[in-house]
Every structure is written in structure tokens, then in C-alpha cells.
Amino acid sequence: MTPERQPDGAAHSPDCDVLIVGAGPAGSACARVLALAGWRVRLVDQHPAGRDKTCGDGLIPDAHKALQRLGVLDEVMRMAQPVTHVGCIGPRGGRIDVPGSLAVLPRRELDALLLRAAQAAGAVFEQARFEAPLEDAGRVVGARLKRGDDLIEVRAPWVVLATGAVPKALTAAGMCERHTPSGVALRGYVKAPQMVGKITALEVVWDKSVRPGYGWIFPAPGGHFNIGVGVTDSHRDLGGGKGQKKDVNLRAIFDAFVATYPPAAELMRVGELVGELKGAPLRCTLTGARWSRPGLLVTGEAAGSTYSFTGEGIGKAMETGMLAADALLAHRVDDAAARAQYEAALTALKPKFDLYERANRVNAHPWLADLLIWRAKKSPRLLQRMSGVLNETSNPGNLVSLKGISRLFLE
Template sequence: MDGQVETADVIVVGAGPGGSATAAYLAGHGLEVLLLEKASFPRDKVCGDGLTPRAVRELISLGVSIREEDGWHRTKGLRILGGGVRMELDWPGSETYPAYGLVRTRMDLDQTLARHAASRGARLHEGMNVQAPVLDDRGHICGVTAKVMGPDGRATGEKREFRAPVVVAADGNSSRLSLSMDRPKRDDRPMGVAVRTYYRTPRHDDEYIESHLELWTKGDQGEDVLMPGYGWMFPLGDGTANVGLGILDTSEAFGTFDYRDVLRRWVAGMPEEWGMGEETQLGPVRGAALPMCFNRQPLYERGLLLVGDAGGMVNPFNGEGIAEAMEAGRRSAEIVASALARPTPGEREAVLRSYPAVMKDSLGGYYTLGRHFATLIGKPEVMRLAVKYGLPRKALMRLLLKIMANLPQERGGRLDDRVINALTRMTPAA
């Protein structure tokens, strides 16, 4: 191993929103933190780039500036299109959540959060491609080895080793570190696939993010053709918009079509005044998997905690993962800091083992409801009925928005808030 071994109290692998939030909070608790990122910033990640009020709350808690002059585009709510209905639903502000969302490219967001973690005291190392865990004589992780990557993304040939008594895997859906520690994905959890690209468009400063429940195009004879999947358009406020589509593996059409071709055909049928087409497309269409409902467990074992996509923390109702990842970062940091303050190994281990229960108390019941939801909307006849009879009812759609974005007021609130909270508490986490 090249060079000297670097040590810390905690190692966080992956500087996405979950990893950077974890590192920032850990440093705020007075711990020495190593934040290891495979790429060099700025770097891109496939995402819709939309942040619900739940994610905004996490940014505020973290102490990140979200002023519009710093590059954040604010949104008032969600516009839904389907079944001939066009409906605008404002974000339901409350004591718990602000009444606005944000849009920011992952290219900017991830760099902002990583630099924020560094400003709080975390030691950020870019270009560190973590390869394997280092295990102690108990089989617990006590460090990682990494290949050093150059600015061009190629390995330099140098290797590094890092040591810490606790390691956090925030290294995404594939999570090499989790697999190395014998934590494969669970097959009984929903998985999504999403593709997206960017377009220059005069709609870049829209106040609403947009969700298309139906994707229409023209057939060879000029007839209307309904394609599989669900689309979105998220305005970035900088002259561009993020446009993409997704589908759940509970759908009968999952894996049976070319996602990129469907996106191209859908965009080709958009109104000409939107200005979206091959001549205004910025960059290639890129895709990614969306791991949902704690699809990798246990969330803690043998010194390794899972945060964000590494632990399958994507919302099955709407495909959002940033809010959940940052929440997991906040909660995991509290637990790790408390554990490392305990005087004996046994006490430290007992505190660390509380992490799965804490996350399941927070999101487990909600995710169980989401699993049933994902199964239902995967059936075309159910989806058709939902669009036909549910979408025209604005009061019902307001309730569904609060459920799907997980925005009930935490304590008290309106009747719908209390019902949603009671339902998620009564639903067993798994």
C-alpha cells in the first residue's frame, strides 16, 4: 500500500447528498471525519434534480444557503397532467415543512454539499475509488482501501488506505462496499429505472415542477400512441430544464422497451413553443436505477452503516431519494457520535445497532405503504381508473401530494396530517 495510512474517527464513502450530510453532521459533533469521493468535483449524477419541501428542510437543518441568487430555483408546487386534466397543486406548507421546493442540478448540488462538509471540518478526498473493506480480527470493518483516480477519471496506479472504527457506506445503488460486506439487494423491494437529459427552453423559469402521468406520441399513421412510463419536466431557472421519464419494475412493461427512445419520441411530440428537440438538447440521455424501500439490509452490521441509495432509501411514491439520504445522514451522525462517546466497545456497539430501528421508525411504515402503492400502479387497469376518476378531484389530489411527497406535519396539524401519520405508524416496517 502506497503512502502512510490515514486515520479518523469515521470514514464516509461517497460524497453525494447522503454522504456529505453525514460527514457535515459528524464534523459538527466534533469528530474527525474522512469523506472519500470516487470522482472529482464538479461531477454529474443521474437525477430529476427536483427537491421537495422535505429535502428543503434538510438543507436548512444542515445550514446550507438556499438563496435564489446562489443558483437555486424555487418552485411553488407540482403540476400534474394526465387523462385530459391539467392541475396545479401548491406545496402544503406547515410548521414542519416550508411551502416551496427547489431545483438544482446534481452537478451543482453535490459539489455544494461536499464543500459544505469540508467547511464544517470534514477531510474531503476526491478521486478516491474505494475498492474493499479492511477487517479486524472480529470481521468488523475498520477501514478501506482505495485506488487514486486522476482528474481524467483514470487510475493513477497509486493506492491508499484509511482507518476508522466506524465506516458509512453512502456509495450509491451499486455500493461496492456493501456487497463486500455481504449485503446484497433484496428482491422483494420495488426498483425503478429513470432516464433524463437537459434542454434549453423558454419554460426554464416555470414556478411548478411538472409530472406527466401519460406519455403520448404519434404513430406511423398519425394516430395517438400511449407509451409506457411516467414523465417529468423540472425547470432549472437558468435557461434549461431537466426532462426525463421513469418506470417501476412492478409495471408489466418494465424492461420491455428502449427508455431512451421513448424519451426521444415523447419530447418530439411536445408543443413547438417549448423549444425542446435535438437542436436544443444539452448532453446525452443518461439512466440510473432507483433502489427503494430499504432494499439492502441490515442498515448496520459489523461497523458499517448504510446511508441513501446504498441502503435503498428512495421513496417508492415519487422516486425522490435526496431528502431521505440527507435525513439518514442526520440520524446516522447522531447515533455514531453518541456511540463513539461511550466508554466500552460493548456500549458503542449497542448504540450503533440502534440505527436500523431509528430509520425504520422514521420511514419503515411509509415505505411499506409505498410498496403496496408500487404494486397497484404497476397494473395498467388500476392506473387507468386512478387517472380517470382520481385526477379530476382536486381535494383528493392535494391529499395524495402530501402522501406521495411525505409532507404531513409531524405533530398535530390538520385531519389529513393526523391520518397520514397514524397510518404510517400502524403499518409494520420490514
């Protein structure tokens, strides 16, 4: 095993300005911003380009904003299924449609597009797996990667870990504070042209049968639908970074969702399941990992960029990836200053994540959804506040606080 070398043959000269591990939304967003600024970016992922990811595929307003900054929103929207509302459905069948700028694009296509955008900006991509950081006097100075059967060493002044919810890379880098996930989800694709026009919103369903989670059906391009269930509080904290899964059977929850929500039953009856149902962990609330150490930043879902309550994470993954890039651009050679800027930026986001964690009580107590839907039908002001949650101008936690619930009867 030998270090990769620069053309001059110096074994310890940097191979790139930054090594980004993980080519999902966070890693590709970070790579594109840095490459556009002239950095030599090396982007690696253990999966080939355009890999699949278990996800609801919903692009809510924060994702649109991030895609706009990356300069790819128009291209995404040409491929995506545009949607105008989130349909919130309560246990008693009540429904309220919350307006917003929304779309659905399968992650296989979105991730491939974002990777192409990073490459078009100058980032170099290769398939390789992160094994461990390279260190010099306590500072990360690159990484040991496995490429095929070969182990290689890539040296870089900065390493960005954007490795998602699976904690293996975080653990290897000494950054993992919680090994178990904060949530789990199960998703499938159904081809059902017969249902086009019948399901037009991002439908999110709360019911006792899926407690403590929720179900969803999102219309996707080409007569396909993304259907799934999620539980964003799936593990008990046992301390020391360890956890224990609660009595949560995702397949049983999915079957209950299909059995109790008529549009889901119809979709599964008339449609064709494309591939298999796939499960995945979620890391939420910007917890579970250290955000930085000398020479290394952690971003995206590895840093916990998924919202609790809704399980939405694409927009915040891209946003945190760009925040990492911004910190590096501002302080290229000042390690402490770059890390301080990045950590301050994530700290500024943390209150939003905490409010979504508070709103997670709706999943445990579905009657709260009934209450919100009932009042929103009578109160344009409340509907506007719910739309503000989508647009991040309203606090979701305030809707289900004791004060917020009491206000529902006054609006």
C-alpha cells in the first residue's frame, strides 16, 4: 500500500484541496460550491454514480432554495413531478391541504444530477470506500480508501464526511456519538398510471394503526408513486452512544397503513410494486456526531441533518454541505476559524431541528393531527402558519405546544 502521488512524485504533497466522502446531496453540494471556487475537489463514494437511497423523495421549499443556489433548480424541475400541496390526513379522515413549492424526484435521479453538477464544476469522482482518516500530529490530513481490492492513501488539507446515516465511517473517524439511528423508514415505488390525478399532493397520514409513525404517498414522475412509512423516534437511548430499538416493526406498520388508508389500499391493489420495499435508518436533529475535528468536517445526514417529525432531509443535507463549503472558502488555511464558522452555522440551525423534535409528539399522539386539521379548516390564519412551517417561517413545535393548542380554540 502506497500513498497516491502528485506528478512530481512527492508522496506527502496533497492530492487535492479537499477530499469529500459521500456523493449524496450533502457531498455533491459541498463539492460543487468548492469546485466552482477553483478548489481541487476529489469526491468519493462506495456506491457507483446515481445510487439509490431509501427516501420519500419530496423536495420541500428548503430543497428548492438549495437547488437554486447550486444552479440546478430548473434542471431538477424539468425532471421532477411538481406538486402544489402537502395533504395532511388525520386519524378520523379529516384533511387539510397546505400550499407550498414542492416536487418529487427519485433519489437515484436527483443524486445522479447533483453529482453531474459537481463534476461539471470540476470535481473528480471515483468509487471508493472510506476506511480511516490519515492523521499527522492529531490533525486529519487525508484518508485511507479502498478502491476495488486496493488500499490507497489520499492526502488533502481537508476531509469532509458526508456519509449518511450508517455510522461506520463516523466511527472510523472518531466522530460518532450515537451508533443507533434516531429513526427508521420503509419505502417502495408503485407504478400505477390509473392513480394519476387521484393522488396529487404529498399525502402524509397519521393514524393509530401507524403510531408512533406516519405513512406517506407522494406522486412521482411517469405514473409512479412513492409510498412508505416512517418512525422518527425508533430507539431508546441507553447512554454511551448506544441505543435499543423500540417495539417497531416497519413492515407491520406499512401493512397497517395500506389496510387503513383507502388510497394506499387502492394504489397497492391496482398498481405494480417496482422492486422491493426498502428500509433505511435516519439520523435527525443535528445530534449523534461531532461536527468537526482538526482537518475534518461532518455534514449532511452524518451530522443529523434530517428533520424529526417529518423525516425530511434532502434540503438540509444540501444546506449543511454548502455551509461546510462556505466555512472552508472563508478560512482555507485557518483550521480553527473554519471549524468555528461551520459549527456556529450548525448551531444557528439547531433551534429549528429542536422545534421539529417537539412537533414529533404528533406522531405519538395522532389526535393532535385531528385537532390541527379541524381548526385549520376553520382558520385561514392557522393554515397560513402551517404553510409557514413548510417555508420555515413558522415554528412547527409551537403548533403542538400547550400554548399553541390553547390558541387553536381562540383563532
